[in-house]
Amino acid sequence: MLKNWKTGEKPSAEELDRRLDEARLKLAAKQIAIKDKKLPVMVVLEGWGAAGKGSVLGRIIKNMDPRFFKVSVMSEISEEEKRKPFLYRHFVRIPEAGQFMFFDGSWMDEVTGDYLKGKLKKKQYEQRITSIKRFERQLTDNGYLLMKFFFHIGEKEQKKRIDELLEDKNTKWRVSGDDLWQNKNYDKCLKVYDEFLEETNSPSAPWYLIDSKNKKWAELQMLELLLEGIDTALGNEPHAVPILQNTFPLNEQAKLADIVLDKALSDKEYKKELKACQKRLRDLHNEIYRKKIPVIITYEGWDAAGKGGNIKRIAAALDPRGYEVHPIASPLPHEKARHYLWRFWNRLPKDGHIAIFDRTWYGRVMVERLEGFCSENDWQRAYNEINEFEKELYDWGAVIIKFWVQIDKDVQLERFTFRQNTPEKQWKITDEDWRNREKWDLYEEAVDEMLQKTNTTYAPWFVLESNDKKYARIKALKTIIQEIEKNL
Amino acid sequence: MLKNWKTGEKPSAEELDRRLDEARLKLAAKQIAIKDKKLPVMVVLEGWGAAGKGSVLGRIIKNMDPRFFKVSVMSEISEEEKRKPFLYRHFVRIPEAGQFMFFDGSWMDEVTGDYLKGKLKKKQYEQRITSIKRFERQLTDNGYLLMKFFFHIGEKEQKKRIDELLEDKNTKWRVSGDDLWQNKNYDKCLKVYDEFLEETNSPSAPWYLIDSKNKKWAELQMLELLLEGIDTALGNEPHAVPILQNTFPLNEQAKLADIVLDKALSDKEYKKELKACQKRLRDLHNEIYRKKIPVIITYEGWDAAGKGGNIKRIAAALDPRGYEVHPIASPLPHEKARHYLWRFWNRLPKDGHIAIFDRTWYGRVMVERLEGFCSENDWQRAYNEINEFEKELYDWGAVIIKFWVQIDKDVQLERFTFRQNTPEKQWKITDEDWRNREKWDLYEEAVDEMLQKTNTTYAPWFVLESNDKKYARIKALKTIIQEIEKNL
Numbered sequence: 001m002l003k004n005w006k007t008g009e010k011p012s013a014e015e016l017d018r019r020l021d022e023a024r025l026k027l028a029a030k031q032i033a034i035k036d037k038k039l040p041v042m043v044v045l046e047g048w049g050a051a052g053k054g055s056v057l058g059r060i061i062k063n064m065d066p067r068f069f070k071v072s073v074m075s076e077i078s079e080e081e082k083r084k085p086f087l088y089r090h091f092v093r094i095p096e097a098g099q100f101m102f103f104d105g106s107w108m109d110e111v112t113g114d115y116l117k118g119k120l121k122k123k124q125y126e127q128r129i130t131s132i133k134r135f136e137r138q139l140t141d142n143g144y145l146l147m148k149f150f151f152h153i154g155e156k157e158q159k160k161r162i163d164e165l166l167e168d169k170n171t172k173w174r175v176s177g178d179d180l181w182q183n184k185n186y187d188k189c190l191k192v193y194d195e196f197l198e199e200t201n202s203p204s205a206p207w208y209l210i211d212s213k214n215k216k217w218a219e220l221q222m223l224e225l226l227l228e229g230i231d232t233a234l235g236n237e238p239h240a241v242p243i244l245q246n247t248f249p250l251n252e253q254a255k256l257a258d259i260v261l262d263k264a265l266s267d268k269e270y271k272k273e274l275k276a277c278q279k280r281l282r283d284l285h286n287e288i289y290r291k292k293i294p295v296i297i298t299y300e301g302w303d304a305a306g307k308g309g310n311i312k313r314i315a316a317a318l319d320p321r322g323y324e325v326h327p328i329a330s331p332l333p334h335e336k337a338r339h340y341l342w343r344f345w346n347r348l349p350k351d352g353h354i355a356i357f358d359r360t361w362y363g364r365v366m367v368e369r370l371e372g373f374c375s376e377n378d379w380q381r382a383y384n385e386i387n388e389f390e391k392e393l394y395d396w397g398a399v400i401i402k403f404w405v406q407i408d409k410d411v412q413l414e415r416f417t418f419r420q421n422t423p424e425k426q427w428k429i430t431d432e433d434w435r436n437r438e439k440w441d442l443y444e445e446a447v448d449e450m451l452q453k454t455n456t457t458y459a460p461w462f463v464l465e466s467n468d469k470k471y472a473r474i475k476a477l478k479t480i481i482q483e484i485e486k487n488l
Numbered sequence: 489m490l491k492n493w494k495t496g497e498k499p500s501a502e503e504l505d506r507r508l509d510e511a512r513l514k515l516a517a518k519q520i521a522i523k524d525k526k527l528p529v530m531v532v533l534e535g536w537g538a539a540g541k542g543s544v545l546g547r548i549i550k551n552m553d554p555r556f557f558k559v560s561v562m563s564e565i566s567e568e569e570k571r572k573p574f575l576y577r578h579f580v581r582i583p584e585a586g587q588f589m590f591f592d593g594s595w596m597d598e599v600t601g602d603y604l605k606g607k608l609k610k611k612q613y614e615q616r617i618t619s620i621k622r623f624e625r626q627l628t629d630n631g632y633l634l635m636k637f638f639f640h641i642g643e644k645e646q647k648k649r650i651d652e653l654l655e656d657k658n659t660k661w662r663v664s665g666d667d668l669w670q671n672k673n674y675d676k677c678l679k680v681y682d683e684f685l686e687e688t689n690s691p692s693a694p695w696y697l698i699d700s701k702n703k704k705w706a707e708l709q710m711l712e713l714l715l716e717g718i719d720t721a722l723g724n725e726p727h728a729v730p731i732l733q734n735t736f737p738l739n740e741q742a743k744l745a746d747i748v749l750d751k752a753l754s755d756k757e758y759k760k761e762l763k764a765c766q767k768r769l770r771d772l773h774n775e776i777y778r779k780k781i782p783v784i785i786t787y788e789g790w791d792a793a794g795k796g797g798n799i800k801r802i803a804a805a806l807d808p809r810g811y812e813v814h815p816i817a818s819p820l821p822h823e824k825a826r827h828y829l830w831r832f833w834n835r836l837p838k839d840g841h842i843a844i845f846d847r848t849w850y851g852r853v854m855v856e857r858l859e860g861f862c863s864e865n866d867w868q869r870a871y872n873e874i875n876e877f878e879k880e881l882y883d884w885g886a887v888i889i890k891f892w893v894q895i896d897k898d899v900q901l902e903r904f905t906f907r908q909n910t911p912e913k914q915w916k917i918t919d920e921d922w923r924n925r926e927k928w929d930l931y932e933e934a935v936d937e938m939l940q941k942t943n944t945t946y947a948p949w950f951v952l953e954s955n956d957k958k959y960a961r962i963k964a965l966k967t968i969i970q971e972i973e974k975n976l
Binding site: 001005008009137140141202203204205206207208209225228229232233235236237239240241242243244245246247249250252377380452 | 489493496497625628629690691692693694695696697713716717720721723724725727728729730731732733734735737738740865868940
């Protein structure tokens, strides 16, 4: 893209000022429309060191209402972020509906930099690009406006600017080692940047090149392109996108109706097994801590299936400094205003830690599907989005264990009735539970589809037969032990 | 995509039959909805030789109403097609709104085949992929549903099928040399196919892989995916897409208001120049014919600017066997029902020939823009689409010369009045001409934008100052001579 690209002619000085004023006013006015239409806007600024993207950004936001935008400076990666998946620091920064997020530097800078300096091998780099394409597609598929700008200057111009900055002791600090390295290796960088731009130049999130020889002119180009993109997005109603076929490796998964539920353990067996398993898990927890392996354990299942008690038996074996349980309820307003996976990206463990999710992102293809909280296209798309999400976790090195806690309809009725009739358990049963029970068949269909479509080899489902809770607890412990052992 | 891909589990025989019946019925029903909603549907079938895509296609169309679909078998390239740009044979086959077009083989087969056999160098191959991505994006941006299927079988399975076909003298003919070559070079082909699928797997036109071990099962997969894609597309209203930035090299272009129109030629000069230029052009016509260089000359300009007379002076110099003039009026219904560039793809010259267009594809950004025949997003997008179109022509080897025939408003009034008052010229002037004249300023703005945004180095605009028609004619001849000479 960069090679043959030539910008339009720079307007005269007065024309430039006039159009800048006009564009700034328009952007200020658009903020309200963006808020009203609840459009989330992500603006990425990339480019050569000393191309001036920072100062253009500074001037653009000067005219904006601070309530409507945030800026993320992406150059520094914190120690905490290094212990999370590659996409983590980017995904957690996506804006909420109706807001702007400006990324000063982004995933591009990160991966091309690491690749150019040999920190990423070719194969890992290609994997990163796949992750980026998925990330961007997930955003635009879910209604985000994503606009990506690359500030371009030539080798000589960059050298001139760096030299000028270095000469003045007040600006010297602004030249980084990276800038110097980039200028010395300009052609090598150009090639990698150009290929990156090509590969990630998708129809729904294209790149825009900015001729950065002049700051005002660069600002005008960016503002006018931004306004054009915003107008296009504001003019659209939500629309469906193609459902991608699964290309992740899947294991077979039996239907719920075919699962035999008569498995049980005696009290004696249970106690013996529990003690042994918990001891083994305690030891493994130390090992994964030392080896910095993250573990993600998720629970889904029928109401009253025994998720809580099951989780308790896992947690009891763990060192409290090394795990966290995340009970997942309805999303809060600031969560609902973002991509549905955002609140889960935000709850990922550090490496070496265990996160246990009591209900999960699978709500998208169960309750959100059945209650109409999202469109059909949304939940149809979600199987692939979830497989992609879990693939990111797996590629990061996580052990992922997903439980479906299964009981039959009679057992649920027994447990509901018991709860209803037992004063100290009554808080556990709500009208909603009874309403959900009426939709058992619809839920069963949705769960079967979910288990079929997301039972990937790298993040498999395990059904816990929980008519006998003791059996289910021991099976959960054994499964966790087995999966961690496999990955040590 | 192919490497890790594993299909879902094949259903039992009865389940397969039941779902096939259901899918066939649904597809039959969808035809009406597709027609009503005027959705154009392109279905591409690609895959390994002997994977059975032909027979699956045969069974799918058996249940469809023949009025609603066509099949294009793309394997053979005709001599005529070889003399056109690479995309020609594909673009001319796009369906009209409300219709299906099945492509049995496609651009993928063509370019991967040529690349694998060394007929395309790496660089040319990459250029082809760029062309394909643009082609597909133009279609989906313009509301086409494009679904691409790849029928996949393993090396051994392919060998087995080929052997079975070869053993029977009734089926022997169905095995092509290409099939045998492919099986011998399976791994090499796999790598190229896989990369092609990855590169052209765009969010708006993704690839779908079909597990083709079993014919009925393959048919079911394809039908169910097809129905899903159709449902998604039918559920959408037309929506705007991002306007891509120009990345083609542009020359500067003066605004119409700044063009000096007092240039003129005496009758004597004119006659002398005309004779000399026409002789030179006649000679050049022979040369381009011998060298198989296609030449495309386009005319746009104000009503009564003198386009017709100008074209006549060009044509007079040419051998009638080697050129064609295409007068472009409003599109006919079957043209309007397709991508707006389709009727121009259909009128391309063979190599070594000259095509002269009296009005052109630029109608999209002039009359269609101003009369509201297309949406704002449509014409905003068209500058890039047209630059892409002309880039295809240029890469094919064409010399492209675009004329804007310029007069001022007073001269137009004079000529209109003269036509009105001269009985034998009255047919040349219509109410529409007067109405257009009222919109002069709006047109001027649109023309200026068009000239700025499409004045590429490879397909430049030339303004013909035509207050004096004689001057304009000689300038046209000289420009054509100069541009052809440059390219010999």
